[in-house]
Amino acid sequence: MKLDLDFLHDKFGKIFEVGLLKELAEFGTYMDVEEGFVLMRPGGYIRTVPILLSGSVKIVRSDSEGREALLYYLGEKDSCAMSLTCCLNSRQSEITAITDSQTQLISVPVSKIEEWMTKYLSWKEFVFMTYQKRFDDLLAAIDQIAFFKLDERLISLLKKKSAQCGCTVFNVTHEELGNELATSREVISRLLKQLERLGRVKLSRNKIELLDIVLK
Amino acid sequence: MKLDLDFLHDKFGKIFEVGLLKELAEFGTYMDVEEGFVLMRPGGYIRTVPILLSGSVKIVRSDSEGREALLYYLGEKDSCAMSLTCCLNSRQSEITAITDSQTQLISVPVSKIEEWMTKYLSWKEFVFMTYQKRFDDLLAAIDQIAFFKLDERLISLLKKKSAQCGCTVFNVTHEELGNELATSREVISRLLKQLERLGRVKLSRNKIELLDIVLK
DNA sequence: GGGGCTTTGTAACAATTATCACTGAACAAG
DNA sequence: CTTGTTCAGTGATAATTGTTACAAAGCCCC
Structure with missing residues (x-):
């Protein structure tokens, strides 16, 4: 599918110049990928930079033994x-x-990234804002891991997930939560059960519903 | 003290263009600060960017209750x-x-940071390399906190400190190590004692000597 | 509607880390 | 040399997190 200029204008008109929008339409590649698609993996070479149109992307750090730690989400x-x-x-x-989740994005080739930096002020600002945001995200991730106990980190993760999908009910397994918090499934099950007993969540297979957590 | 162009040339000749070196000498401010000087604190406004000439700077994340986590060192x-x-x-x-430690640095005003980005290719590259390095550092910090146990993190921290000072003996209190690893002094004392019993370090007041640790 | 798979619940126990409460050693300064 | 202060050692105990092992529940599919 070809990128439509009007569409881009609606989406990015407020942050990008007209000339840049045109180039985005011309050189960017539109992609629509299903949930669970691996956009990038450790050791992979990167020749394009993605810009999300909709959906969400999870950025995860893995160690050599396959353990993981959630870094942040892109929206x-x-x-x-x-x-x-x-x-x-x-x-x-x-x-x-x-x-x-189902995600639409524009894939921009490396060559253009640099070229646009000098050509379009709004692109340069976008790049630096991106750095700033990801730095903040990483610092927030470090805060979580370094300063909070697992139960708090779990609540925080549930909130983040509900914010991502924009609703209080979402599908996730205890296993997956365990991976994202670099701990085991059993520990998550325990903590979730505890939260359920406190009336803060409602659990079912493959699904978690937040009760008071969002409101607090 | 005025920055000397020859000095800058020796130090940065390989990475910066001549024009940039001249501007550095003209607009940069030379600073020589003793150990323990706070260059920046949370909430502070930042109007200059430092470039280190010698010494080292510790970058730390603090939470609201005064706990800390070491992020990385600048050299x-x-x-x-x-x-x-x-x-x-x-x-x-x-x-x-x-x-x-005793540290010499050049302080560059904000206005020049942006100006030089478009003016000097080598400066642009320096800025992006800085981002890259700090990202790597933050990821390494996350690896440590998320995937390693305290004893391993302690060893890793000792190694880092010895690398910073370029020797196997250095001054540090257990309290300080505890802060940097976001744990208590007692825990550090215990782990260090354990390492001493294993013949891997030699402890004295305010001082730690690494024995086999560096070689491994 | 009976396997086979995935997901969840949970007890029992182990390991790690945190906290509290002291004690004594090292040092600095009068 | 005494005194006050900082730093380190350590036992006892608690809290948190990790591991093992197994049972049961939910779901898919023939």
């Missing part, structure tokens, strides 16, 4: 700072990026 | 990505930067 109009640094320094990925 | 020719993002987006600092 609408977000882009990936890792891709940027990797592209601009032609290095391999250090992280895993995986779609967390 | 010679390093610069701070936080400063960059904060300057370029005129935001407040999210971290603490404190000199870890």
Whole structure:
């Protein structure tokens, strides 16, 4: 599918110049990928930078033994700072990026990233804003891991997930939550049961409903 | 003290263009600060970006209750990505930067950061390399906190400190190590004693000597 | 409607880390 | 040399998190 200029204008008219929108339409590649698609994996070479149109992408750090730690989510109009640094320094990925829901995005080739930096002020600002945001995200991730206990981190993760999907009920297994918090399934089950007993969540197979958690 | 062009040429001749070196000499401010000087604290406004000439700077994340987590060290020719993002987006600092030894640095005003980006290719590259490095550092910090147990993190921290000072003996209190690993002094004392019993370190008041640890 | 798979619940126990409460050693300064 | 202060050692105990092992519930599909 070809990118439609009117569509881009609606989406990005407020942050990008007209000339840039045209180039985005011309050189960007539209992609529509299903949930669970791996956009990037550690060691992979990165030749394009994604810009999300809709949906969400989970950015995860994995260690050598297959354990994981959730870093942050990308949402609408977000882009990936890792891709940027990797592209601009032609290095391999250090992280895993995986779609967390049906996701539409524009894929921009490396060559244009640099070219537009000098050509369009709004693109330069976008790139630096992306860095800033991802730095903040990483710092927030460090806060969570370093300063909070698991139960609090779990609640925080549930909130984040509900914010991502925009609703209080979502599908997820205890296993997946365990992976994202770099702990085991059993621990998550225990903590969730505890939260259910406190009336803060409602559990069923493959599904969690937040009760008071969002409101607090 | 005025910055000497020859000195800058020796230090940065390989990475910066001549024109840039001249501007650095003209607009940069030379600073020589003692150990323990706080260059930046959370909430502080940032109007300059530091570039280290020698010494080292510790970058730390603090939470609201005063607990800390070491993020990374800056060494010679390093610069701070936080400063960059904060300057370029005129935001407040999210971290603490404190000199870890006698440190010499050049302080570059915000206005020049942006100007040089379009003017000097080598400066643009330097800025992006800085982002890349700090991203890597943050990811490494997350790896440590998320995937390793305290004893391993302690060893890793000791190694880092010895690398910073370039020797196997250095001054540090258990209290300080505890802060940097976001744990208590007692825990550190116990782990260190364990390491001493294994013949891997030699402890005395305010001082730690690494024995086999460096070699491994 | 009976396997086979995935997901969840949970008890029992182990390991790790945190906290509290002291004690004594090292040092600095009068 | 005494005194006050900082730093380190350590036992006891608690809290948190990890591991093992197994049972049961939900779901898919023939």
